[in-house]
Amino acid sequence: MALSEAVLAEARANPWPFAKGHGHLHVQWKNGLDGNKQCLDAAILRGEFSAAQALHRLTVGMLNLDGSRNGPQRPTLSSKWASGGRAAAAVSAHVEALRLHLAQRVAADIARAGTAGTAAATSDGAEAIDLTASDDEPPPPPPP
Numbered sequence: 001m002a003l004s005e006a007v008l009a010e011a012r013a014n015p016w017p018f019a020k021g022h023g024h025l026h027v028q029w030k031n032g033l034d035g036n037k038q039c040l041d042a043a044i045l046r047g048e049f050s051a052a053q054a055l056h057r058l059t060v061g062m063l064n065l066d067g068s069r070n071g072p073q074r075p076t077l078s079s080k081w082a083s084g085g086r087a088a089a090a091v092s093a094h095v096e097a098l099r100l101h102l103a104q105r106v107a108a109d110i111a112r113a114g115t116a117g118t119a120a121a122t123s124d125g126a127e128a129i130d131l132t133a134s135d136d137e138p139p140p141p142p143p144p
Contacts, residue, residue, distance in 0.1 A: 004103070007055070007103045010052045011055040011059060012056070013052070015062065016053050016062075016064060017053055026039040027039050029084070029091075033094055036098055040054055040098065040101070050109075052109070055099060055102040057070065057076075057077075058076065058098060058099050078091050078092060
C-alpha cells in the first residue's frame with residue numbers, strides 16, 4: 001500500500017529517536033494486530049515517540065540518525081518477525097496494517113497542524129486550535 005508523500009515526508013523529517021538496540025515500539029506478534037495498534041497508540045500518548053517516528057522505524061529504507069537505513073543495515077520489525085519462522089506474507093500484512101494505522105495518525109497530525117496554523121494566522125480574533133489536546137478529545141468547533 002502506498003502512503004501519501006506528505007505522510008512519508010513527515011516520517012523522514014522525524015526519524016526514530018533511539019540508537020540501535022534502544023527504544024522499543026512495544027509490539028509483539030502474540031498481541032495480534034489490534035493489540036499492537038493499542039500498544040503503539042498508548043506509547044504515542046505517553047510521549048515515548050510520535051506516530052511519525054514509529055512510522056519511520058517501520059519503513060524500509062528510511063535513514064536513521066546513525067546513518068544506517070532500515071532494512072539490510074538495521075533490521076526491521078518485518079525481518080525480525082519473519083526470522084522467527086513466521087510466514088513472510090502474514091508478517092508483511094501485519095506490519096503493513098500497522099504502518100497504515102500510523103500513517104492515518106500522521107495524516108491527522110498534519111491536518112491538525114495545518115488547521116491550527118490557518119487559525120493562528122487569521123487576524124479576525126479566532127482562537128488557534130490547541131495542538132496539545134489528546135486524540136481522545138473531539139476537535140474544537142469551527143470559529144463563527
